[in-house]
Amino acid sequence: MKKFVLALCSIGFIASAQAQLKAPEAEYEQVREQFSQLNLTVKAVADAPLDGLLQVFTNRGLFFTSKDGQYFIEGNIYDLKNKVLVNDEQMRPYIQKQLAASENDTIEYKAKNEKYVINVFTDPTCGYCRKLHKEMQQYNDAGITVRYLAFPRNGLGSDTYLQMQHIWCSKDSQSALTAAKNGKDITPAMCQNPVKAQYELGQSFGISGTPAIILPSGRLIPGYQPVKALLEQLKTDA
Incomplete structure (x- = not known):
């Protein structure tokens, strides 16, 4: 698609971010x-x-x-x-509205003393996704609950897409996701699952790579964030 970029100076004002969205009627x-x-x-x-x-x-x-x-x-x-x-x-x-409707389909790693909830689009084959996951205890200890959504980077029909369906359909999806991010094989398991819907949701947010972190305000941060840096972003998030 040919790209057209509009550069505007002195726009004047930003309308409220809570403006009502209308269906394409x-x-x-x-x-x-x-x-x-x-x-x-x-x-x-x-x-x-x-x-x-x-x-x-x-x-x-x-x-x-x-x-x-x-x-x-x-x-x-x-x-x-x-x-x-x-x-x-x-x-x-x-983004906030769409994520609220997907909350029950995430794989959640909950902080005991929860202060913040972030949503992360992830792929178990992604190096920085694995790095983030290995530091999960640090995120949780800092009061950050992590909710994972599926985003197979190679698209629907890829091996990772199939693997993520197995993960989401596992009896213990947390353990299955951790195993996958450690490079281990996952026991096949199929069910009605949200992987395709979550992948398409991420695309509708403009996401093209992982990890993609979404703060409570709906702000999207592409890429890995260490705990300390993420906490600073969360403290000023509005």
């Missing part, structure tokens, strides 16, 4: 049809904090468009006055 049919030409599926639509634009949440992340759907914008938009990335501010409530 009839009034947005033209936008949906235009986006389908780019192989993008529209999940929700809302007015953007820039006059004349819509923000469109898709199966591949957030994009912006003119209200008639003619002009498509891919890239980051910055508010230089408020010194924030508009894309990030607008994605946070969307």
